[in-house]
Amino acid sequence: NAGVTQTPKFRVLKTGQSMTLLCAQDMNHEYMYWYRQDPGMGLRLIHYSVGEGTTAKGEVPDGYNVSRLKKQNFLLGLESAAPSQTSVYFCASSNIWTDMNTEAFFGQGTRLTVV
């Protein structure tokens, strides 16, 4: 089972460039998330989606946009990259909260450097 797959795994951008990170899940999960991980700060939520066609802002949404046109895919866009967006980005998915289905499943991460 693939689970949650992120592409690309590594990327170097120049300041001002744009890019899109792709997340795909094959578990038919309703919820999907984008986090960024920075040293000493844990994972912080950028945007999330509770279903196809829906998105919502998380803790640190500025400078990012997202789209969820298909249930299995969640795209994270950087319109004009800044050095402050250098980070490791994780995508995750989870099912609707029930007693049995509670945890999130994570991709392997995308290491982005903005120079």
Next chain:
Amino acid sequence: AQSVTQLDSHVSVSEGTPVLLRCNYSSSYSPSLFWYVQHPNKGLQLLLKYTSAATLVKGINGFEAEFKKSETSFHLTKPSAHMSDAAEYFCVVRGNTGNQFYFGTGTSLTVIP
């Protein structure tokens, strides 16, 4: 609001000695709590989860955690550390609307041979 506080940013133990990683949570309802592990340059793997069943939760690789409502704690333990346990550990709570996960800042575990 929900939040978790990991009380130690770094923990060092000798191989074969017990591990204790501390986590306190803040929640106005009965939470779902998790511990995830992240090995260097890897993704996050679920160690264990608490979902209002047994308060003592057993996870993978010999890890356990005990949910203590009176202390709002969910500490992670292992009786005997192994070199392969060296990693970053995250305590996580699921929000009361069910659609967000809140992370602690992580505890880096070092295992000394």
